[in-house]
Amino acid sequence: MISLENIGKTYSTGKVSVEALRGVSLTIKERDMIAIMGPSGSGKSTLMNIIGCLDVPTSGSYRINGTEVATLTEDELAEVRSKNIGFVFQNFNLLPKLTALQNVELPMLLAGVNRAKRTKRAVELLTIVGLGDRLDHRPYELSGGQQQRVAIARALANKPHTILADEPTGALDSRSGEEIMEVFNHLNKEGLTIVLITHEGYIAEYANRVIHIKDGQIEHIEQLQHKHRHVIEKER
DSSP: EEEEEEEEEEETTTEEEEEEEEEEEEETTTTEEEEEEETSSSSSSHHHHHTSSSSSEEEEEEEEEEEEEOOOHHHHHHHHHHHHHHEEEOOOOTTSSHHHHHHHHHHHHTTTTOOOHHHHHHHHHHTTTTTTTOTTOOOOGGGGGHHHHHHHHTTTTTTOOOEEEESSSSSSHHHOOOOHHHHHHHHHHHHHHHHHHHHHHHTTTTTSSSEEEEEEEEEEEOOOOHHHHHHHHHHH
């Protein structure tokens, strides 16, 4: 589904050049759930931006479903993003004056989906994430965990095959964070590919693989056996 081969990314400011990524190769298959970890300045945010088609590599090959991303125009990149990738951010990025329902409808409105269809889907998605009784609540009327659930529902609006979550539990307490990860776990079991950017070890343990990045390179890849999920399920 997603293939990165020998990806390099260099940022230039005047006479100064910084290599953010150096020869990164990674394959993300359908229904994968991976976590990308690394210290500040390691290159994980740059890698996230490239995977999410928010930026393009300086060198190497990045393909989504066989399409070479580096050759696309800005408009084509935007179309790939809207059709393939849903984004979830640490600070939710909900519009404060809109209700939960309206926030989830927004991507569909921008995509030209008619009102009846987008409202029906938004209700279904909010119900899936456990907020079927909070449709008319605005963000300030919801807890942090509930706001992130709205953000996840919004990310699913246009039926992406991949969710890219950047520190999705960073603004939440540990209990709310675990509840959000159970939502991602459920979505992954339903067939969605999940890519997590995190610095929290307990969050990374939900993944199939953990990609450890340091100094713009993949340091090592850790295969996991879902021990954390089993512990949580047993405790409940």
